[in-house]
Amino acid sequence: MARRKIAVVxxxxxxxVAAACLSLSPENDVTVCARRQIDKLTFDHLEESKQIPLKTLTDPSRAEPVDWVILCTKAQDSASAAPWLERLCTPQTTVAVLQNGISHEERVGPHAKGATILPAIVYYNGERFAPDHVRLRHIRGHDLLVPAGLPGDAFAALFEGTPIDVGRSAEFITYQWRKLLVNVIANPITALTRQRLGVFQRPDIQGLSLGVLREAVAVGRAEGAQLRDNEAETILETFLGYPPEAGTSMYFDCLAGRALEIEALNGAVVAAARRHGLPTPLNAAMLTLLTAVSDANAAETKTL
Ligand SMILES: NC(=O)c1ccc[n+]([C@@H]2O[C@H](COP(=O)([O-])OP(=O)(O)OC[C@H]3O[C@@H](n4cnc5c(N)ncnc54)[C@H](OP(=O)(O)O)[C@@H]3O)[C@@H](O)[C@H]2O)c1
Structure with a gap:
């Protein structure tokens, strides 16, 4: 049987982590599309550390069409990955988008030459210690979740026999909004205050978080997510159980002076609210403040 051609961007x-795990299956022919040449990846999982040989491309003009693209840039870098997608995709390709937020189809579809877009919720923690060294940590039941149905089943098959567990759900939109709800408080508030999750122990921050969450819950419901009456309170309560010393990706990106994923998080809530005529002043304030931070960071990176 022909091996499945997969490009991890x-x-x-x-x-x-995705490239390392996919490379463990003999049925997968994996190419990594990156901005620097890396021929071997150290992959840590549980107590083990493995050396995984990689086939890497750094020049999009050398890429050829594949069966699967696994898009793993931050959401704000999706457009910069367009030269890869244009070479890798045909209408027979499926692009699995492993990014936070919602609206994956709208963000990636225009660059994907008629390929099928499969949104995926990422539950695993993937930590990069060095450009060639990553660690997988399992956080909860499934590591990835995709919509129930054919492309989702075929996607799950790519990871069979690897440490990544792929769930499929007919209630995907509800899970997508639940993950978004955590992200619309965790990321902006840690980034704006420049404090780790311990900042959520403050009653004033809890009050602000509930306001942001209640706005987003109303929008999620209007979008079709089955969110409970006490969803905002439940999310905040669960969240308070997380380790106070943990950071978020936006917190680390902010400290490192990088562009931020704010448009895909609070920006997605504000955009969806507009479609339904719902008010979201707190989410809009987070969006405005962090867009200003992100733009300044991006401008500084360009002048370096
Ligand atoms: N990490 C986690 O545990 C975690 C958990 C849940 C969800 N997520 C979500 O998963 C997504 C990916 O997150 P991440 O943590 O893996 O981000 P990340 O560590 O910042 O990795 C993004 C990678 O994309 C590369 N990239 C950006 N533009 C590119 C381009 N045009 N061509 C090729 N490569 C490009 C970057 O390259 P350089 O190295 O050259 O900058 C970087 O290696 C995000 O939406 C994030 O919110 C992450």
Whole structure:
């Protein structure tokens, strides 16, 4: 049987773990599309550390059409991955988008030459210690979740026999919004205050978080997510159980002076609210403040 041609675009924490795990299956022929040449990846999982040989491309003009693209850039870098997608995709390709947020189809579809877009919720923690060294940590039941149905089943088959467990759900939109709800408080508030999750122990931050969450819950419901009456309170309560010393990706990106994923998080809530005529002033304030931070970071990176 012909091996499945797979391109992993973006070799960060999530892409590194995905590339390492996919390479463990003899049925997969994996190419990594990255901005630097990396021929071998150290992959840590549980107590083990493995050396995984990689086939890497750094020049999109050398890429050829594949069966699967696993897109693992941050959401704000999706457009910069367009030269890869244009070479890798045909209408027979499926692009699995392993990014936070919603609206994956709208973000990636225009660059994907008629390929099928499969949104995926990422539950695993992928940490990059060095450009060629990543670690997989399992956080909860499934590591990835995709919509129930054919492309989702075929996607799950890519990871069979690897440490990544792929769930499929007919209630995907509800899970997508639940993950978004955590992200619309965790990321902006840690980034704006420049404090780790311990900042959520403050009653004033809890009050602000509930306001942001209640706005987003109303929008999620209007979008079709089956969110409970006490969803905002439940999310905040669960969240308070997380380790106070943990950071978020936006917190680390902010400290490192990188562009931020704010448009895909609070920006997605504000955009969806507009479609339904719902008010989201707190989410809009987070969006405005962090877009200003992100733009300044991006401008500084360009002048370096
Ligand atoms: N990490 C986690 O545990 C985690 C958990 C849940 C969800 N997520 C979500 O998963 C997504 C990926 O996150 P991440 O943590 O893996 O981010 P990351 O560590 O920043 O990795 C993103 C990678 O994309 C690469 N990239 C950006 N533009 C590119 C381009 N045009 N061509 C090729 N490569 C490009 C970057 O390259 P450089 O290295 O050259 O900058 C980087 O290696 C995000 O949406 C994030 O919110 C992450």
């Amino acid at each position: 973006g070799l960060g924490g999530i892409g590194g």
